[in-house]
Amino acid sequence: QAGLTQPPSVSKGLRQTATLTCTGNSNNVGNQGATWLQQRQGHPPKLLSYRDNNRPSGISDTFSASTSGNTASLTITGVQPEDEADYYCSAWDTSLSAWVFGGGTKLTVL
């Protein structure tokens, strides 16, 4: 099954704003938006946002998600050292009847 496209790495200075992107097609990201997950080293994935900026309880509003066409974005406002992690996007693909993932973006906080 085809996956979503994410840049392998992004680096940002402390307190800067990071924008991570995720590109799919009209059958997945363009259909229902994307889900975003954060995975710190040695920890399980943590849900940050689902289906276009729906944040689960307890997730800081410094994380915001959006979609434009077939590209989803996750914006982290004022990055902190604890935001250093791998970030994955995912979406249900209605054509494949499969859940597709991006390869992940490693965010480094300088």
Add this chain to the structure above:
Amino acid sequence: EVQLVESGGGLVQPGGSLRLSCAASGFTFSNSWMCWVRQAPGKGLEWVASITPDGGEKYYVDSVKGRFTISRDNAKTSLYLQMSSLRAEDTAVYYCADADLVWGQGTLVTVSS
């Protein structure tokens, strides 16, 4: 507290079988699409299988079709993954998840002789 707890992982020989379980609590399990996702050592996330709330529809990644079976028991608020004909490439941490709500902590499956 919304929670998913996996169990059943371990070391198994190639060709062997294993059954993973996932206990849900703190939310209405019977309303949730549920799935299994795995992560091989040092790799990204890979979707394995999904099941509809009533268990009537099941979906699998091509690499596990015919070998893995996802199921659920809404009365016991539990999700399962029966794995057979296991291969070395199935070695991974297996997570159960409600994609719109919560992920579990994962259980490690190692396929090796």
